[in-house]
Amino acid sequence: MTISIWRYSHLLLALSSAIFIALAAITGTILAFEPISNQLKPYAVKEAGSLSLSKTIERLKSEYDEIIYFEIDKNDFVTASVVTKQGNSETFYINPFTSKKIGSVIEKAPIFKFATNLHRSLFLKSTGRAIVGFVSFLLFLIAVTGLVLIVKRQGGVNYFFSKTIKENFNQYYHVVIGKYAFIPIIIVTLSGVFLSLERFSLVPENKNSHVFNDTPTEKGFDTGILNTKLFKTLTLSEIVRVEFPFSDDIEDYYILKLHDKELLVNQYDGNIVSEKKDGIIAMATHWSLVLHTGQSSVLWSVILFLTCMSILFFIYSGFAMTLNRRKNSVKIKNKFSKDNAEYIILIGSETGSTFGFGKMLFNALIAQRKSVYVSELNSYSSYKNAKHLVVLTSTYGEGDSPINAKGFEKLLHTTSQKNLIKYSVVGFGSLAYKGFCKYAILVDSMLQAHQNYIPNLSLYKINNQSFLEYKTWVKSWSQANNLNIQIEEPPQQPASKKINFFKVVKRTKVNVDNSFLLELAPVKKHKFKSGDLLSIYPKNELVARQYSIAKTNRNILLSIKKHEFGICSNFLNELKVNDMISADIEQNKAFHFPKSSKEVIMVSNGTGIAPFLGMISDESLNHSKNYLFWGGRTNASYQMYSKLIDDAFFNKRLSGIYLSFSQGENQKKYVQNSLLEKEELISRVLKNNGVIMICGSVAMQKGVLKTLENISMSWLDKPLNMKQIKTDCY
Numbered sequence: 001m002t003i004s005i006w007r008y009s010h011l012l013l014a015l016s017s018a019i020f021i022a023l024a025a026i027t028g029t030i031l032a033f034e035p036i037s038n039q040l041k042p043y044a045v046k047e048a049g050s051l052s053l054s055k056t057i058e059r060l061k062s063e064y065d066e067i068i069y070f071e072i073d074k075n076d077f078v079t080a081s082v083v084t085k086q087g088n089s090e091t092f093y094i095n096p097f098t099s100k101k102i103g104s105v106i107e108k109a110p111i112f113k114f115a116t117n118l119h120r121s122l123f124l125k126s127t128g129r130a131i132v133g134f135v136s137f138l139l140f141l142i143a144v145t146g147l148v149l150i151v152k153r154q155g156g157v158n159y160f161f162s163k164t165i166k167e168n169f170n171q172y173y174h175v176v177i178g179k180y181a182f183i184p185i186i187i188v189t190l191s192g193v194f195l196s197l198e199r200f201s202l203v204p205e206n207k208n209s210h211v212f213n214d215t216p217t218e219k220g221f222d223t224g225i226l227n228t229k230l231f232k233t234l235t236l237s238e239i240v241r242v243e244f245p246f247s248d249d250i251e252d253y254y255i256l257k258l259h260d261k262e263l264l265v266n267q268y269d270g271n272i273v274s275e276k277k278d279g280i281i282a283m284a285t286h287w288s289l290v291l292h293t294g295q296s297s298v299l300w301s302v303i304l305f306l307t308c309m310s311i312l313f314f315i316y317s318g319f320a321m322t323l324n325r326r327k328n329s330v331k332i333k334n335k336f337s338k339d340n341a342e343y344i345i346l347i348g349s350e351t352g353s354t355f356g357f358g359k360m361l362f363n364a365l366i367a368q369r370k371s372v373y374v375s376e377l378n379s380y381s382s383y384k385n386a387k388h389l390v391v392l393t394s395t396y397g398e399g400d401s402p403i404n405a406k407g408f409e410k411l412l413h414t415t416s417q418k419n420l421i422k423y424s425v426v427g428f429g430s431l432a433y434k435g436f437c438k439y440a441i442l443v444d445s446m447l448q449a450h451q452n453y454i455p456n457l458s459l460y461k462i463n464n465q466s467f468l469e470y471k472t473w474v475k476s477w478s479q480a481n482n483l484n485i486q487i488e489e490p491p492q493q494p495a496s497k498k499i500n501f502f503k504v505v506k507r508t509k510v511n512v513d514n515s516f517l518l519e520l521a522p523v524k525k526h527k528f529k530s531g532d533l534l535s536i537y538p539k540n541e542l543v544a545r546q547y548s549i550a551k552t553n554r555n556i557l558l559s560i561k562k563h564e565f566g567i568c569s570n571f572l573n574e575l576k577v578n579d580m581i582s583a584d585i586e587q588n589k590a591f592h593f594p595k596s597s598k599e600v601i602m603v604s605n606g607t608g609i610a611p612f613l614g615m616i617s618d619e620s621l622n623h624s625k626n627y628l629f630w631g632g633r634t635n636a637s638y639q640m641y642s643k644l645i646d647d648a649f650f651n652k653r654l655s656g657i658y659l660s661f662s663q664g665e666n667q668k669k670y671v672q673n674s675l676l677e678k679e680e681l682i683s684r685v686l687k688n689n690g691v692i693m694i695c696g697s698v699a700m701q702k703g704v705l706k707t708l709e710n711i712s713m714s715w716l717d718k719p720l721n722m723k724q725i726k727t728d729c730y
């Protein structure tokens with residue numbers, strides 16, 4: 001498995017701390033509710049913050065015999081510790097306007113006590129606290145390495161918040177949630193680390209101490225403390241805690257804890273005897289506590305709750321992705337050394353899937369008793385007996401090389417070859433990205449410019465790891481080199497196998513092209529759209545065959561071509577009305593009808609028309625002008641679809657229908673020809689941000705994309721914008 005240093009660090013850090021992080025996240029999720037539940041209690045008194053200190057003390061003194069202290073917590077609850085007129089020593093919440101008791105001090109619920117202990121120290125006292133602090137730091141590093149990975153994946157900092165391409169559920173949400181959870185995770189982890197360091201006295205202490213003024217320490221003139229400027233102007237919003245003098249002794253002071261300092265105040269004349277500033281560490285402790293626990297803000301508590309939930313999701317999705325990669329990782333054992341092999345296969349891969357394709361070619365050549373050597377592009381070297389070089393490479397980032405090809409360019413220029421070597425480059429990429437197979441294009445041009453390499457086959461690009469496209473290339477390459485090699489399809493895992501039942505409600509006869517329509521009603525209610533996929537498992541087969549769905553009358557309409565030896569198509573052709581089949585609907589959002597486009601062009605050939613039959617029949621999709629291009633063999637091939645298409649035209653769901661027949665009576669015509677005839681329409685749709693949907697064979701897709709590229713260049717003077725193209729080809 002090819003793995004970059006960042007991904008490796010991210011993974012290693014996650015692996016080493018996952019259990020602790022999971023525990024902290026679960027307990028954090030529970031603890032996020034504590035400030036929320038506290039703040040929902042009715043002890044915060046409206047506008048109490050503006051009440052002056054002298055008024056508060058005056059009322060307290062009239063209500064109770066003695067006051068020990070009162071304090072205002074982060075929820076704005078005022079707690080007073082007093083001796084009542086009945087002589088009882090009590091602590092409770094008061095309304096500072098009246099000084100009357102309004103509730104007993106909240107006891108921490110057992111669940112919160114338990115979660116706090118587990119979260120802070122894993123019930124292991126100081127050792128546990130140290131572990132938790134360290135894990136918090138690891139989580140900080142995981143977040144930072146994750147951020148770097150997202151930036152690389154998005155193709156730079158500037159594209160951080162631009163659309164993330166969805167390859168699968170886990171990868172997509174790992175990245176998307178990661179973008180938004182990064183800042184809260186950094187805040188939570190850094191505050192957690194700080195609180196741990198502080199607990200172990202590893203942060204510099206606050207060196208500030210009380211500096212006493214040179215005021216007389218004898219009992220001075222009693223001016224009535226409540227009339228002093230200080231007590232009259234200080235409000236509860238500025239105060240954290242007020243401790244009352246213990247006795248009448250002049251050296252017993254009022255201790256006023258404010259948000260940024262502590263004052264000792266003479267109880268007779270209100271003079272400030274001493275002042276101690278909190279300093280930066282005390283401020284940091286205060287803010288770490290507030291930010292880490294969510295006290296004082298319901299909104300922040302909710303954010304903390306969501307952050308803990310997302311950490312749990314990262315653990316799940318991260319491990320699911322890693323397991324999946326491991327499952328797909330491929331090891332190739334060379335049987336020949338680099339200098340003995342006639343065929344050299346060099347692979348550029350980021351996440352390993354291209355190695356699978358390399359292995360297929362390797363096995364096929366070995367089966368033909370050819371001497372083959374496989375390696376990474378980064379291990380490019382001299383090859384004494386090589387006659388053929390095949391480069392299979394993916395593209396990453398914004399058209400960059402995959403990680404194991406970073407050094408290839410330099411090696412190519414500094415390593416000399418003795419022989420003339422025939423080369424072919426196959427690019428693995430995705431049309432969803434701007435630079436489709438851009439790195440393969442670069443490798444191809446580098447080899448072209450190299451004196452020791454002569455082209456064998458022109459550059460071949462493969463979308464979404466399509467096995468069929470690869471098979472087509474292997475066939476051409478094999479023929480070009482007088483070989484007779486064949487690659488074997490890798491065994492597929494049965495999809496999730498969420499099997500559901502569907503009843504055949506209608507079907508047509510097989511037409512001149514061996515194609516037929518099959519209408520299926522789901523036995524249980526299902527949500528699906530035209531463009532989704534139906535995975536069918538014929539007769540207990542493990543490998544599913546997928547068909548693009550048209551949704552008509554709440555049923556599924558499939559257009560199927562019967563192949564002579566096709567297990568699935570023959571199985572479906574044997575079905576009669578009322579028969580039941582088992583299948584699974586898979587969402588295919590990438591091929592749903594665009595929600596906001598004003599014009600949509602649908603291009604298909606053969607049975608690829610299926611999803612469009614549903615889209616043009618759906619009355620709710622009436623926001624756009626739609627055009628249908630379809631290619632088949634003859635007019636008779638079209639008859640099976642004509643009723644649905646004519647209806648859509650009369651209902652104004654279609655504004656244009658353009659048919660092309662490859663075996664037409666007068667002339668041979670393909671969809672590409674019809675597109676060229678309608679260049680003006682195509683260029684207008686492209687110019688006005690319309691969408692072009694393509695469904696059918698891969699060969700047709702290639703031809704259509706080329707035609708669209710040409711139209712875009714000649715009419716709009718710019719390359720085709722792939723964001724306007726949706727494809728579902730096989």
Ligand SMILES: Cc1cc2nc3c(=O)[nH]c(=O)nc-3n(C[C@H](O)[C@H](O)[C@H](O)COP(=O)(O)O)c2cc1C
Pocket residue numbers: 152153154167348349350351352353354355394395396397398399400402428429430431433434435436437438464465
């Ligand atoms: C983050 C990311 C960026 C990608 N960037 C591109 C790109 O710029 N151009 C392209 O054609 N394919 C791009 N792809 C698609 C991959 O090249 C494609 O899935 C390839 O088959 C992966 O092969 P590998 O697993 O061997 O690396 C990208 C994929 C990912 C996950």
